[in-house]
Amino acid sequence: MLLGWVYLLLPLVCWAVVMRTRxxxxxxxxxxxxxxxxxxxLECDWYFTRATAEIEAGYPFAAGLVILVGVLIExxxxxPRPKGEFFTPTGGAAVAICAHALIGTVICFVYGPFLSYEAFLPxxxxxxxPPGLTAQSTDGYxxxxxxxxxxxxxxxxxxxxxxxxNRLRKHLVTDGWRPGGSNTLLRRHGWLVDTRLSEIWISESPLGVSVELAGSELTNTDTRP
Structure with a gap:
């Protein structure tokens, strides 16, 4: 949790150190x-995107670019900044930004592949x-x-x-879900880095229609986005 806050707030702290104009x-x-x-x-589930892993990994690069543009404008x-000691707050902020970008690279290319072996709650x-249908969701387990x-x-x-x-199944196939075994529908949960699969079982009864949405640790290398 603490590392997550550091990852989130580090660019703002670095900019607070290097900024020179109001x-x-x-x-x-x-x-x-x-x-x-x-x-x-993304963390609070306010919205969903299949590029979650890419956004999290690219955050330090985007933030670093914004800071660089700000420094150049200032x-x-x-x-130019006055010449001072070898190690200044500005230099320390630059080192922190580079380290932040390195962490993003590690998340994308080192930790990312291990996501395929972790279960997740879709x-x-x-x-x-589709138009005319609404869904009510449980908290999940x-x-x-x-x-x-x-x-x-x-x-x-x-x-x-x-x-x-029938209407829901046709809509999901059009939306990129593909038929799988045991009458399921499958789709890659992520985009490039996260190759895990989301699975859907649609069941009907006289009382209504329910959908079980699952995220397992299993992967399928033949799945296409």
Missing amino acids: VVGVAVFAVLAGLAMVLVG RRLRG SAEEVSM CGSNFCSRTLTIVSITGLPPAEVA
Whole structure:
């Protein structure tokens, strides 16, 4: 948890150290805060994107680029910084930014492949609804090698369960889900780094339609985004 906060706030701290002007300082700080809120939104499940791993790994590079642009603009406005000691707060901030980018690289190319061996709880946002259908989600749970949540599908127009299930299945196939074994639908959970699979089981009964959305530790190298 502590390392996560350090990873999130380090660019803002570095900019607070190197900034020299009020206007540019506030503008760059606002952009950095916006980038940080993107990560917060992913962590808090405010929205879903298949590029979550790429965004988390690319955050330090984007933040470093924003800081570099801010430094160059301030240099143009106020000129070069006064020469001082070999190690200055500015130099320390530069080292921290480089270390931050290195951590992002490690996450992407070293830790990323290990994601394929970890179970995960899929977001309900992974299952898009066709017009006329809505979904209510449970909090979900995790077992020894998989995580799952259940969605209850409701028709706004009063369609029978069989029609709801058929309409949902066709929509999901159009949305990129592909048929798998045991009457499931599969889709890669991530984009490039995260190759884990999300799985869907659609079941119907006289009372309605339910969808079990699961994320297991198993991978399939033949899966395409």
